[in-house]
Amino acid sequence: MEEPTRLVEEATINNMDGQQNEEERDPESNSLHQPLLKRNRTLSSSPFALVGAKVSHIESLDYEINENDLFKHDWRRRSRVQVLQYVFLKWTLAFLVGLLTGVTATLINLAIENMAGYKLRAVVNYIEDRRYLMGFAYFAGANFVLTLIAALLCVCFAPTAAGPGIPEIKAYLNGVDTPNMYGATTLFVKIIGSIAAVSASLDLGKEGPLVHIGACFASLLGQGGPDNYRLRWRWLRYFNNDRDRRDLITCGSSSGVCAAFRSPVGGVLFALEEVATWWRSALLWRTFFSTAVVVVILRAFIEYCKSGNCGLFGRGGLIMFDVSGVSVSYHVVDIIPVVVIGIIGGLLGSLYNHVLHKILRLYNLINEKGKLHKVLLALSVSLFTSICMYGLPFLAKCKPCDPSLPGSCPGTGGTGNFKQFNCPDGYYNDLATLLLTTNDDAVRNIFSINTPGEFQVMSLIIYFVLYCILGLITFGIAVPSGLFLPIILMGSAYGRLLAIAMGSYTKIDPGLYAVLGAASLMAGSMRMTVSLCVIFLELTNNLLLLPITMLVLLIAKSVGDCFNLSIYEIILELKGLPFLDANPEPWMRNITAGELADVKPPVVTLCGVEKVGRIVEALKNTTYNGFPVVDEGVVPPVGLPVGATELHGLVLRTHLLLVLKKKWFLHERRRTEEWEVREKFTWIDLAERGGKIEDVLVTKDEMEMYVDLHPLTNTTPYTVVESLSVAKAMVLFRQVGLRHMLIVPKYQAAGVSPVVGILTRQDLRAHNILSVFPHLEKSKSGKKGN
């Protein structure tokens, strides 16, 4: 027997996880036989240009239904019972996603409230005993250790768990699969890391991470568990495709938002407005179901904890803004401060985005230097935070308690609106009230109504400046961190300050100003409207606020949009994720799909019955993920001339690898019967991903054999004619959710190849096109806003 030839000669190929980048190789070095149409290529010498500087080797998801013979056969045989199983499982999974997210959110809240609570209580005790240095050592030390835990976990086990995770989820739902994003390790690190980071008094929230946690649960449930210990139930196999995973992850992210803000409708709308790319009514309903489950669980836990079984878990660790008692009168004069809040909020929000962008770039440079640098950066931020939080309240003047206000003053222990800190009895330190507390309590304190004189201007200014700085420097460190809370903290301080500046001009409560300030800053930075509005509605529990909240959000978003992109889009761009925007750029009308195909290396087509050797060569020499299958010299239907070529479809790399692995080879060039392929493959095999050409062993004899690709070919790929404008091609690509789009010729003649090229996500990205066709940008006449 002959020694099998291991096909790993060229180390340069397949050096990436994803095989999306079809332009990596110089086409001139391509040794493949190119029997088909040769067209004049103007830019073929620089195929790298299309890829651009911001390359992302991330594999695109496959939302298209792969209608090959096996799928069709299986699909025809799917009984009514199986369809019911599928529907039942879909709803069960949606339920489980809600359940797990809800329970996890409660446990995270429980842990944070208790850890941070006991830590702060100890610090307050030291201060009461006037042991200030000891108090600082305890405070800074605890924060340091907690940050260290979070950072080490993130850096060593799951780098993808750092940050909020929302941009990656957004990209996933757009069809971009970031590797290692939804694994069990990531989930674990995210949960523990989030608890540690928030307990460490860092200026970050658990809201963003909760969204990621929800998505992780969804993904793990969908695939039946962690990668190595997957349940291989037959039922779960229905979900082994990108479409159903996408739906589940949408449910998961809604559940996460719902768990973060106890806002079921807001969660659904957040997923709809900010995260999801494709949306259907059916999905609306399912995500709603998940969030309903979450909210019932949260409520049940809060009821249970009310009886004091949960330690310091008093208010459920949820931001609940106590402004339900505020009444707003609708006079024209009230509109003016509302408009002012919106405008300044929009300006501040876009400024925040701008500066954060710069800082994230800087942090990227530091983080790239290695794991140690990442950890050190996180620890420095923690130390700085501890010093500010502990030291700054000493700058504030003690305020005498106002006996007319409700609540004990100064408060006892670590809680309450009025902290004594270093002040004598009967006095309180307003800055300590805001700083030496958990972030959630800080928000609650600053939002509290009927407290117009509680905070001094100086304290608020210090607070605002501090949180601006912390909000900018904390986000990029290597711990799980959300953006919602830092922005709310900043915004609430800004709102209170504005209330003082407005003085007695209107009768709007300063607590309400704080709420509106937070809303405006969020709209100015994140650029959401309806979902934010509903989240604030559900948080504040006051429908009378709806119209002014809407006004503030609309103004802030409009102002922000004049300056830069939303913070999530900025992060997406920084990460280099190939996100496809909803609207094509205007200049995309000036270029056709054919022109784009012309500058790409020629497409590699396979014959319907192809030699094994040529398949191996194609897989080896290219990184293409799909190959058009063309039959030449077919026996044509009546009326067609002999010698026609026929476009049969598109075969995927994974399926070719599967054929090679299973050695489904033929000795002669012939078409197979349906039973032959069904004997060897099931649709479950075809659903599996992965595999590398280097792992496949093919003998020299086998190289001379044949493979019938017909039954494995997706006979119904979406196509565009080469004369279609890129703008329209992109609309099709995004609306239908494609991975490959075949380009067919507009000419009909003997000898013309039925496939001119293939377009993928990378080819349709504005940046990549412009790097090859720079003149297009000049013809740009502003984005046609719609």
Next chain:
Amino acid sequence: MEEPTRLVEEATINNMDGQQNEEERDPESNSLHQPLLKRNRTLSSSPFALVGAKVSHIESLDYEINENDLFKHDWRRRSRVQVLQYVFLKWTLAFLVGLLTGVTATLINLAIENMAGYKLRAVVNYIEDRRYLMGFAYFAGANFVLTLIAALLCVCFAPTAAGPGIPEIKAYLNGVDTPNMYGATTLFVKIIGSIAAVSASLDLGKEGPLVHIGACFASLLGQGGPDNYRLRWRWLRYFNNDRDRRDLITCGSSSGVCAAFRSPVGGVLFALEEVATWWRSALLWRTFFSTAVVVVILRAFIEYCKSGNCGLFGRGGLIMFDVSGVSVSYHVVDIIPVVVIGIIGGLLGSLYNHVLHKILRLYNLINEKGKLHKVLLALSVSLFTSICMYGLPFLAKCKPCDPSLPGSCPGTGGTGNFKQFNCPDGYYNDLATLLLTTNDDAVRNIFSINTPGEFQVMSLIIYFVLYCILGLITFGIAVPSGLFLPIILMGSAYGRLLAIAMGSYTKIDPGLYAVLGAASLMAGSMRMTVSLCVIFLELTNNLLLLPITMLVLLIAKSVGDCFNLSIYEIILELKGLPFLDANPEPWMRNITAGELADVKPPVVTLCGVEKVGRIVEALKNTTYNGFPVVDEGVVPPVGLPVGATELHGLVLRTHLLLVLKKKWFLHERRRTEEWEVREKFTWIDLAERGGKIEDVLVTKDEMEMYVDLHPLTNTTPYTVVESLSVAKAMVLFRQVGLRHMLIVPKYQAAGVSPVVGILTRQDLRAHNILSVFPHLEKSKSGKKGN
């Protein structure tokens, strides 16, 4: 000079408004030269079959951007200022839509409250004087006259104003333009008719009509006024396309829902969940803006009317459910009645849909008999309603007033919770409280909390049965009528009854039961979830109710979905509107686009430079609305064989008519320069619709001349390869919003036509396909639920 030949010989063609039905003519009688590919057609002898029984001659909308040379030229020249103009106008129009809808809604409420209020007050006075017969005569007479006004207006001036209008809006946003739906007459009749019908104590609401009114305003604003008196501002011309009209009408319908329920977020979600087919984030934001405007206006009016300037317009005529004081405890036992409400609500809702379907079919038969029959039907229903409303309260036992309850008992005048009717002082008639009042007040009364003993079981049963009957027989009559209120009335009675049946099992307030009953019946009939939930949330102003409302809605919708379609889908089907569903039927995977094209009459293609005579013939002999343009024997690019045919694009019937009207003819067969066409046509000309071939005069000499179709051809139509399955073709068609989809061949050979066929909306409708391929249905294996 020669006498022009008027081309109206054949009266049989063009006898319909829309030209969508491309299968009307027998292809054998088609005298057109068919130079291109002849394929074997199995079913060509019965081309009518594809059209099916439920033909709708309604023209499909054109959402595709017609990228012809003129458009491209104009588009390239669009300056930044023009883009800003467009964006500014878009937002201005969204603002105006909100403004007008809000003001109109207030005026309608004002009129109804006053007309119905004074009518009822007079009736009550007669009853107080024991002049029962006179009271009845007054009541029935007033109702009769009001119904007569509404019915006459509807029947004589705007038949499309009858009914709620929501299904038609839904169809419009799906791409189906019902004629005369959004005109000024319709708007006027809808407003006046709605006021009259609701004041006539008929069992119908103003909510549905308000949605239609919002859509009418949007459409009229978009086109610059009524058809005959349109403003022809240059700015407005940007909106003379189906895409922008669609967006505006979405804004309008959201505003309508918002105006009906004072529920801005609910309005947006209603449009998103129930009405719209395509949705973008940008649209979410714009509709939100419109509804914000509406809600501010409504609030301003209510503030203004509080001072008593508006007659009987006390509470704004809006249903505001007074359950904000209800507290719900979350115990397991409370879940059971909630589940029961949901299940029964779903059953009742689907039963209602079923029976209403039958009655609407019956009414269709009556209404088809003529205008008189329509009016008589409406009047009979009015009389029946008057008799029941007035007579039934006499059956109820008088109840003694409970002095512990707030509010005067019995109430004075026409208002209040406790009506004396025929009872002695100190007693009240609970049935009269519910029946002899406006529908809004009835809802308010039955929803009121802390009134567990207010209504007797017998009264509630009578009320429930009566409103079931009225709800079924009233909807189909020829007056503007909404479905929301009848269902709310039925549902609230059912909820109260259930509360009594449940007895002391739970502590849920009967008023809350009524709210949940109404919600469940709405979900069971209309099958909305998130939007209904938010609407109820905004109506009840009590966020604590959210989880149980969600549960009720989810259960009721699930139960209802087991039995039949939602009421709007039933009406859509009854009206025969060619609505394209979101998901293709499973059996559509078993048929390809090519097979569908084979059973259609052959496509009529035109040459790039075509003889006038042939164009006239094509327009005369077919009702096709688009013609593929193919260049034969083109001078090919390097590498292509001589004699290739080229698919140039698709030219629209309206543009061909325009060429004939403007007589843009050439003496020889040549291609024109860009300036030649720009001299004759502007993009504004091309945006205009309509025109008939009969109105065009072409001399015999001119018939021998040529037209260069290239500059007018949309060079980038979307195409599918003939091997694509119909399921995928339909996804593409619907997702991208097409009117025509060209089918290109999968074969490449000399002599093959580059176009195999055209698919339109009608071809992709399940019913039509099944009528030609009945065997497909047998292979159906249940709808793959997603």
